[in-house]
Amino acid sequence: MSETTAPKPFDWSSPKATATRKRRYAADRRLRLYGLISILTAIGLLGVLIASLVATGHTAFVQTKIAVEFTADPENVPPDDPASGNFRAVVSNAVQQLFPEIDDPRELRTASGILSNGAANIVRDYVTAHPEVIGQSFTLNVPASDPYDQLNKGVIDRSLPEERRRVSNEEIALFETLEDRGLVSTPFNWGLFFNADSRFPELAGLAGAIVGSFYLLLVTFLISFPVGIAAAIYLEEFAPKNRWTDLVEVNINNLAAVPSIVFGLLGLAVFIQVFGLPRSAPLVGGLVLSLMTLPTMIIVTRASLKSIPPSIREAALGIGASKHEVILHHVLPLAIPGILTGTIIGLAQALGETAPLLLIGMNAFLTSPPGGIMEPATALPTQIFIWADSPERGFVSRTSAAILVLLGFLIFMNALAIYLRQRFERRW
Amino acid sequence: MTGYLFLAILVLSLIAFYTGRRTASQFVAAHRNDVHSRPIYHGAFAAVWVGLPALVLVLLWLLFQGSIIDRLLLASLPASLTEGASASRLSLYLSEIKNVASGRIFSEPSPEVSAAAERYQRWQMIAQWAMVVVALAVAALALYITRARMTARFRARQGFERTLDIVMILSAVAAVLVTIGIIISLTYEAIQFFRLVPPHEFFFGLNWEPQIAIREDQVAGTGAFGAVPVFTGTLLIATIALLVAVPIGLFSAIYLVEFANDRFRGIVKPILEILAGVPTVVYGFFAVLTVAPAIRQAGGLLGISISPNSALAAGGVMGIMIIPFISSLSDDALRAVPQSMRDGSFAMGATRAETITRVLLPAALPGIVGGILLAASRAIGETMIVVMAAGLTATLTANPLEGVTTVTVQIVTLLIGDTAFDNPKTLSAFALGLVLFVVTLCLNVLALRIVRRYREKYE
Numbered sequence: 001m002s003e004t005t006a007p008k009p010f011d012w013s014s015p016k017a018t019a020t021r022k023r024r025y026a027a028d029r030r031l032r033l034y035g036l037i038s039i040l041t042a043i044g045l046l047g048v049l050i051a052s053l054v055a056t057g058h059t060a061f062v063q064t065k066i067a068v069e070f071t072a073d074p075e076n077v078p079p080d081d082p083a084s085g086n087f088r089a090v091v092s093n094a095v096q097q098l099f100p101e102i103d104d105p106r107e108l109r110t111a112s113g114i115l116s117n118g119a120a121n122i123v124r125d126y127v128t129a130h131p132e133v134i135g136q137s138f139t140l141n142v143p144a145s146d147p148y149d150q151l152n153k154g155v156i157d158r159s160l161p162e163e164r165r166r167v168s169n170e171e172i173a174l175f176e177t178l179e180d181r182g183l184v185s186t187p188f189n190w191g192l193f194f195n196a197d198s199r200f201p202e203l204a205g206l207a208g209a210i211v212g213s214f215y216l217l218l219v220t221f222l223i224s225f226p227v228g229i230a231a232a233i234y235l236e237e238f239a240p241k242n243r244w245t246d247l248v249e250v251n252i253n254n255l256a257a258v259p260s261i262v263f264g265l266l267g268l269a270v271f272i273q274v275f276g277l278p279r280s281a282p283l284v285g286g287l288v289l290s291l292m293t294l295p296t297m298i299i300v301t302r303a304s305l306k307s308i309p310p311s312i313r314e315a316a317l318g319i320g321a322s323k324h325e326v327i328l329h330h331v332l333p334l335a336i337p338g339i340l341t342g343t344i345i346g347l348a349q350a351l352g353e354t355a356p357l358l359l360i361g362m363n364a365f366l367t368s369p370p371g372g373i374m375e376p377a378t379a380l381p382t383q384i385f386i387w388a389d390s391p392e393r394g395f396v397s398r399t400s401a402a403i404l405v406l407l408g409f410l411i412f413m414n415a416l417a418i419y420l421r422q423r424f425e426r427r428w
Numbered sequence: 429m430t431g432y433l434f435l436a437i438l439v440l441s442l443i444a445f446y447t448g449r450r451t452a453s454q455f456v457a458a459h460r461n462d463v464h465s466r467p468i469y470h471g472a473f474a475a476v477w478v479g480l481p482a483l484v485l486v487l488l489w490l491l492f493q494g495s496i497i498d499r500l501l502l503a504s505l506p507a508s509l510t511e512g513a514s515a516s517r518l519s520l521y522l523s524e525i526k527n528v529a530s531g532r533i534f535s536e537p538s539p540e541v542s543a544a545a546e547r548y549q550r551w552q553m554i555a556q557w558a559m560v561v562v563a564l565a566v567a568a569l570a571l572y573i574t575r576a577r578m579t580a581r582f583r584a585r586q587g588f589e590r591t592l593d594i595v596m597i598l599s600a601v602a603a604v605l606v607t608i609g610i611i612i613s614l615t616y617e618a619i620q621f622f623r624l625v626p627p628h629e630f631f632f633g634l635n636w637e638p639q640i641a642i643r644e645d646q647v648a649g650t651g652a653f654g655a656v657p658v659f660t661g662t663l664l665i666a667t668i669a670l671l672v673a674v675p676i677g678l679f680s681a682i683y684l685v686e687f688a689n690d691r692f693r694g695i696v697k698p699i700l701e702i703l704a705g706v707p708t709v710v711y712g713f714f715a716v717l718t719v720a721p722a723i724r725q726a727g728g729l730l731g732i733s734i735s736p737n738s739a740l741a742a743g744g745v746m747g748i749m750i751i752p753f754i755s756s757l758s759d760d761a762l763r764a765v766p767q768s769m770r771d772g773s774f775a776m777g778a779t780r781a782e783t784i785t786r787v788l789l790p791a792a793l794p795g796i797v798g799g800i801l802l803a804a805s806r807a808i809g810e811t812m813i814v815v816m817a818a819g820l821t822a823t824l825t826a827n828p829l830e831g832v833t834t835v836t837v838q839i840v841t842l843l844i845g846d847t848a849f850d851n852p853k854t855l856s857a858f859a860l861g862l863v864l865f866v867v868t869l870c871l872n873v874l875a876l877r878i879v880r881r882y883r884e885k886y887e
Contacts (some may be wrong), residue, residue, distance in 0.1 A: 007732070024779050024781075024782065025779065027779070027781045027782070028779045028780050028781040028782075031682070031780070031781040031785075032683065032687050032780075032781075034679045034683075035679045035682050035683025035684075035687060036678060036683060037676075037679070038675065038676040038678075038679035038680045038683065039679075039680045039683055039684070039696055039700075042676055042680060042700055042703065042748075042751050042755075043696070043699055043700075045703075045748050046702060046703055046716065046748075049706070049710075049711075049714050049718075049748075052714065052717060052718045053710075053714070056717065061750045063808065084604070113487065127866065163629070196630055213788075215674075216563055226599075227602055228441070228599075230595055230596045230598075230599035231599035231600040231602065231603055232598075233596055234593075234596035234597055234599065234600045235600055238593065238596065239600070247604075248600055248604055251604050251607050252603050253876060254869060254872050254873065254876075255603065255606060255607055255803065257805060257806075257868070257872040258809075258865065258868065258872075259805075259808070259809025259810070259811070259836070259864060259865075259868055259870070260809070260811065261809065261811045261836050261839055261840070261861070261864070262614070262809070262861055262864065262865050262868075263610075263612060264604075265610075265613070265614060265843075265857070265858060265861040266609055266610050266613055266837070268613075268843065269613035269614075269616075269617060269858070270609055270613055273849060274495065275492065275494065275495055276489050276494035276495035277491075277494065277497055291606050293602065294602070294603055294606065298603065302782065322589065324589040324592060348486065349707070351492065351707075351708025352705075352706075352708070352709070352710075352811045353707070354708065354709040354811070355708075355811035355812055355815070355840065358815075358840055358844060359839075359840065359843050359844075361608070363844070373812065381707055381709045381812075384709050384710070384713065385712075385812070385815075385816070388665070388709075388713045388716065388816060389816075399713055400456075400713075400717070403709075403710050403713060406707065406710070407706070407710070410705065414705065
């Protein structure tokens with residue numbers, strides 16, 4: 001037995017110990033603060049992103065329209081073939097009627113600039129649809145051209161000095177006379193959803209892009225859903241554990257992390273170059289996107305197959321079902337909610353994908369929606385890219401509006417997935 | 429036309445299903461317990477064997493029809509046109525012929541072309557009808573054979589299940605084929621490129637000016653394919669992105685795991701995940717619309733001139749995009765550290781901060797590093813943000829205020845528009861793609877391996 005001297009008791013209340021403790025607690029609070037600041041920064045950045053999109057995009061959901069009285073005199077519009085009429089003349093007559101006090105041709109040209117460049121086409125479509133108006137007058141709400149649209153929505157500040165504005169004093173005066181006569185209205189912009197793309201911002205809409213994205217997702221779903229489920233069932237339930245199946249597994253995990261543009265290169269080199277499929281077609285885009293979503297589909301399906309408890313398999317095997325019957329009759333039906341949730345999330349990712357579609361030419365300028373999966377088309381994200389690249393100022397708000405529409409679709413799909421999960425998910 | 433064919437095949441296989449099931453029901457009525465499989469399996473067996481072969485045949489036919497007809501068309505053109513013509517010239521002929529055939533005539537076509545257009549229409553017609561006839565014949569033949577094979581003792585269930593196995597194995601193989609397809613197509617085109625431009629020039633050259641003349645009359649540079657400035661630009665932007673994302677993501681994860689209560693966590697985590705779900709084209713537009721002008725203005729206030737497509741704007745916005753990757757992977761890594769290590773540290777009198785920095789972070793480091801590597805691979809392969817916000821000219825600089833270009837930007841700009849596969853300009857995109865694929869693959873394999881090994885350590 002050795003004598004042990006009791007250590008000198010540590011004086012916790014000494015100034016030195018207090019100072020150390022203070023320092024340590026301060027470090028604790030600092031780390032906590034850094035964490036909170038980081039989270040708030042990240043959320044704040046998301047807020048800035050959404051706020052700047054809403055701030056620039058909300059104006060594109062309404063459209064300045066001007067009520068104009070047109071006269072379809074038979075001289076300009078032949079009654080036997082109304083589509084071939086001279087509708088530019090109809091429009092310029094209408095502008096003259098709108099401003100009877102103007103007789104200078106230069107000033108008149110400025111005045112007709114108030115109406116959209118597509119006004120003649122709008123009148124033509126109306127007259128061909130209603131041939132009975134030939135020879136009569138009728139009033140149509142025609143979109144105002146982009147500068148006046150921006151002026152009316154307050155994007156262009158009327159109080160700025162003239163040389164820093166896109167519209168001159170004279171043009172503002174013309175527009176204000178129309179406002180005073182109550183001809184200007186700003187209804188909801190249905191054209192944003194029902195018009196196809198156009199060079200003129202006030203006429204450009206998303207119809208082509210929405211139809212194109214629909215075809216893309218259809219092809220993607222038809223390919224990646226069955227192939228993904230079949231592959232996942234094989235790998236999860238049937239595959240022997242050996243070097244080959246390990247390789248397949250590693251391969252699928254890595255495929256999920258390959259940059260999307262590489263899939264675009266694959267699509268360009270294989271589907272377009274080797275197989276000669278048409279460029280810009282939703283078929284090729286859908287093939288590329290389905291190759292991209294395939295790994296996600298397989299991973300998700302395997303996870304939901306794995307979550308089915310073994311007791312169900314054993315019960316089915318016990319009453320004499322074959323292995324295939326166990327899976328087809330019991331495991332797969334129970335796993336379907338999880339698989340559907342994963343599928344919707346995978347399709348939502350495919351909907352937002354842009355880069356591979358650029359490489360296979362889905363960024364073409366098209367003025368009508370595609371009629372099928374073999375026809376040239378654009379998609380929502382590529383349409384956003386096209387508009388973001390357009391020099392006209394009016395496309396800035398259109399781009400933001402298109403992004404809001406795309407985000408709307410994504411939120412809808414994800415909400416549906418969350419709903420399905422909560423409604424049908426079972427915990428064992 | 430093709431749609432109706434698919435419908436016809438579907439109808440035939442449905443007929444096969446119902447007749448198969450009916451026949452088997454008759455066996456059951458006649459033989460009672462001697463029937464091997466349930467009637468539904470007889471039906472399913474017949475349906476699968478009537479539908480699948482015809483379907484596969486049609487798909488293969490559609491896949492190859494276009495390129496075979498193109499070959500035949502080119503072979504049928506008079507030698508005076510095709511002799512010594514380049515590949516791009518030939519594909520121009522093809523598209524002209526197709527335009528004429530579909531009635532989109534812009535100028536009076538030459539007699540050779542209009543004759544070829546007529547041939548094209550005729551062949552297209554023949555091919556389509558041949559496909560319909562062959563596919564329906566295959567389906568009908570299969571229907572006949574399966575009917576003939578059906579007896580009471582026929583093992584229809586085994587037959588059907590074996591077919592399902594084949595379908596499932598082929599689907600699993602498809603995932604591997606995608607990887608093989610990527611590797612082969614990229615390598616093939618890259619080898620074509622390296623025949624025109626020696627590899628050492630590509631990997632070590634300091635000058636990147638790929639805009640070469642495609643037609644003889646164009647005025648353009650002679651082309652220089654030294655990719656070093658492109659690589660450094662990519663690294664610069666990815667580094668900026670990581671400098672933004674790693675601190676924010678890591679500190680957020682630390683707060684969420686160690687300080688936050690469950691309610692706060694339940695609200696904040698999904699919000700951070702939203703950042704990962706926003707399409708990249710949206711980030712690209714955000715960079716152009718808001719971030720780049722803001723940075724320029726800030727630079728203007730400080731008296732620094734900043735390029736409108738500075739690496740800072742593109743990299744910063746990319747950093748926002750990868751915050752959730754870092755935070756959720758670090759979150760997983762921190763949570764995987766066993767509670768006993770925390771308890772041990774607290775028992776020694778350490779504060780929370782000391783526990784985190786001295787115990788948890790070192791223990792979770794491999795997982796965090798794996799996450800950062802995955803995020804880096806994401807940043808290198810990210811396309812839309814840099815296409816919209818970064819520059820096009822390759823400058824060799826480390827200054828984040830200047831415009832630089834990246835591998836993905838170059839791939840997109842080289843391949844948008846003119847894509848004839850015989851000039852170094854187009855092919856260089858595939859060489860860049862190969863480099864991109866190999867680098868991201870290495871990063872991913874490394875990261876996954878680190879993460880997995882680390883997970884095993886604590887399980």
